[in-house]
Each structure stands twice: as C-alpha cells, then as structure tokens.
Amino acid sequence: MATTTNPNAAQDTLALIGRILIAYLFIPAGIGKLLGFGGTVGYITSVGLPLPEVGAAIAIIVELGFGIALLLGFKTRWTAIVMALFTIATALFFHKYWSAPDAMKMMQQINFNKNIAIAGGLLAFAAFGPGRFSIDKR
DSSP: OOOOOOOOHHHHHHHHHHHHHHHHHHHHHHHHHHHTHHHHHHHHHHTTOSOHHHHHHHHHIIIIIIHHHHHHTSSHHHHHHHHHHHHHHHHHHHOOGGGSOHHHHHHHHHHHHHHHHHHHHHHHHHHHOSOSSSSTTO
16 A cells, blocks of 8 residues: 655644744854854864864854755755754764763753754755745745
C-alpha cells in the first residue's frame, strides 16, 4: 500500500511556524552582529579563528540574509543546509564544552547541544521543504 506525502493545511501551518521560530533566533543575531561588527570581530578573534572580519561577514550573511530567506521560504532546502552547516561549525568553534573551564562547562555544553538540535531542525526543512506558505511554493 503506497502512502502519500502531500502536506495538509496543518502541516503547512506548522512548517510556517517552524520557519518563523528558527528565523526568530537567526535574524536578530545577524542584526546584532551587523550593528556590533567590531565586537563580533573581537569575539571571533578571541577564539583564534583566522580572518575574523571575513568570519563576521559570513555570520551576518548566514544569520541575517539566510535567516530572512528561511523565514520567507526562499530556496529553503539549500538555505537550510547552509544554515545547518554554519550552526554545527558555530557549535564546534564557539561552544567547546570539552575544553571549557569547569565553571563554564555546563553552559557551553547546553549551547553546543542547542546548536546541534537547531541544525537538526534545519535539516528537516532541507528534507521536507518549507510548506505551502512560502515563496518556494508560489
């Protein structure tokens, strides 16, 4: 017996709400990095990554630009993959709980795990698409 995967109105609505909630995390973070570019560069420098200005620009593009694209459901599958990879990289470079001081270990592990979970949600959009209420479906 074949099953269909045609989404219904509830699934489309849930996909929209999911995109809004994930964008709610990324878009304000991107705006904050844009408005506080120097501080963002300083933070990236503090973890020892090369080319911190380029890294800050990439973070702004992904968080703000791709965050808006995800919100609107534009090129959603590719957008979600890029954002998932960015989120995993952020976890690995900025939330290294395994080498954090004891006082920061739990907070860093929570942030690491949240990033991994967010990447999982983004990959679900890559797999299943944005739903009917999106630019992609127009």
